[in-house]
Amino acid sequence: MSLNYIPPTIVKGKTVVQLDKDKVEKENAKWRCALVVYVMGEIPGYKYMSRYVEKTWSTIAKPELFLYENGFYVARFQSLGDMKKVLYSGPHTIGNKPIILKQWTVEFDFTKEFLTDIPLWVYFPNLPMNYTYARILIEVNVTQSLPDQITVMDPIGRCFQHDIWFEWNPNCCDKCIKVGHVCTEPK
Incomplete structure (x- = not known):
């Protein structure tokens, strides 16, 4: 993403930075095929989780896996069909711990979830x-x-x-x- 200087706007006496609508919509489109992944209990390490995804979800194109803060993973799939195939094929477990899968939405807030x-x-x-x-x-x-x-x-x-x-x-x-x-x- 390129950096451009955008002067701040003053709204009701406060400085507000306006996000670029087109860039935000482009990012939203990039993540619409993503699942938020949460493992109950102790969070598995990235390599362990990556091997699980590769082995267990082998019938679809391998999704990109991201470790997010607070123990969440995000799996970004290459298509909505692949994402739904994984979401609807549950329940999923790893090391006898349940995995909760939720489709990512614009409103999903990792800090408040x-x-x-x-x-x-x-x-x-x-x-x-x-x-x-x-x-x-x-x-x-x-x-x-x-x-x-x-x-x-x-x-x-x-x-x-x-x-x-x-x-x-x-x-x-x-x-x-x-x-x-x-x-x-x-x-």
């Missing part, structure tokens, strides 16, 4: 034969209790309650609001 809203696979046991979705990926707030039923609407608009079960039920610490552990009370 507590991973309370995470994608989880949900099964619909005993679903009528004429319905096709026996398993779907939904985003759930894990700081709240997970439901055991969900309202389903069929193609003609009829709604009914159906039992569900989650492929994984993560613990969430009420104290530090982190997924994957519960802080112990001092004895």
Whole structure:
């Protein structure tokens, strides 16, 4: 990215630096095929994670892997199709630790993300034969209790309650609001 001098603007008495819209949109397009990757527990080293990606996601073109601050990785795929193939093929684990994958968005803030809203696979046991979705990926707030039923609407608009079960039920610490552990009370 080339550096150009852009004089600051004064807005309500404060100096504001204006970002170039075209350059920001170009960067957004570059990252729209990216997944934010978070491994529960101890963060694996870059080489270990890179070998995992190469081995486990070998059916697609190898994504670029970046280690970000706070234990996040970002995997940038060569196509949206490759990214979705990995996202929807879960759940994923590395060294028996769950991996949380979230599609990168412009609003994703690594400094504020507590991973309370995470994608989880949900099964619909005993679903009528004429319905096709026996398993779907939904985003759930894990700081709240997970439901055991969900309202389903069929193609003609009829709604009914159906039992569900989650492929994984993560613990969430009420104290530090982190997924994957519960802080112990001092004895």
